[in-house]
Amino acid sequence: xxxxxxxxxxxxxxxxxxxxxxxxxxxxxxxxxxxxxxxxxxxxxxxxxxxxxxxxxxxxxxxxxxxxxxxxxxxxxxxxxxxxxxxxxxxxxxxxxxxxxxxxxxxxxxxxxxxxxxxxxxxxxxxxxxxxxxxxxxxxxxxxxxxxxxxxxxxxxxxxxxxxxxxxxxxxxxxxxxxxxxxxxxxxxx
Numbered sequence: 001x002x003x004x005x006x007x008x009x010x011x012x013x014x015x016x017x018x019x020x021x022x023x024x025x026x027x028x029x030x031x032x033x034x035x036x037x038x039x040x041x042x043x044x045x046x047x048x049x050x051x052x053x054x055x056x057x058x059x060x061x062x063x064x065x066x067x068x069x070x071x072x073x074x075x076x077x078x079x080x081x082x083x084x085x086x087x088x089x090x091x092x093x094x095x096x097x098x099x100x101x102x103x104x105x106x107x108x109x110x111x112x113x114x115x116x117x118x119x120x121x122x123x124x125x126x127x128x129x130x131x132x133x134x135x136x137x138x139x140x141x142x143x144x145x146x147x148x149x150x151x152x153x154x155x156x157x158x159x160x161x162x163x164x165x166x167x168x169x170x171x172x173x174x175x176x177x178x179x180x181x182x183x184x185x186x187x188x189x190x
Contacts, residue, residue: 006135011146013139024038039145041108047143056122087163088163088167
């Protein structure tokens, strides 16, 4: 993957964590150390989950080598599509924007919940032979930064900005999956 593709992927994988951080920031009003701690939790978990997915994908990669680009496209499109749907679906006032979990276990549960998509992307990355170590580190650092910033600005901008970031991230994932597919089919140069 090119550095630009890795950057797009990292930003896309971080947007759901950013959206959750904006929501938590709006409701918990964190201090700078609290925001950094939340950023570290989200960043570490977001870096680990694609490694897990990649390991699972490597086990199956030899079995599906002829259709790996379709699988990578399908996974990225599915994750991106879900992000687009989450960002655009109407929410009722009574249901609230997201469940409000508090404390360290709530923070960890939220971080795991927002990183499941990174595991699915890790599976797809195994199929295309991407350098998972660079990508996982990039995703982790990007998530740390965006989550920390999201926590700090959450009180000021509310959850609307987080939903826009999630929408943009979803669109970027679908575009990245389509690019991988078109490259492997020979429609665009690698």
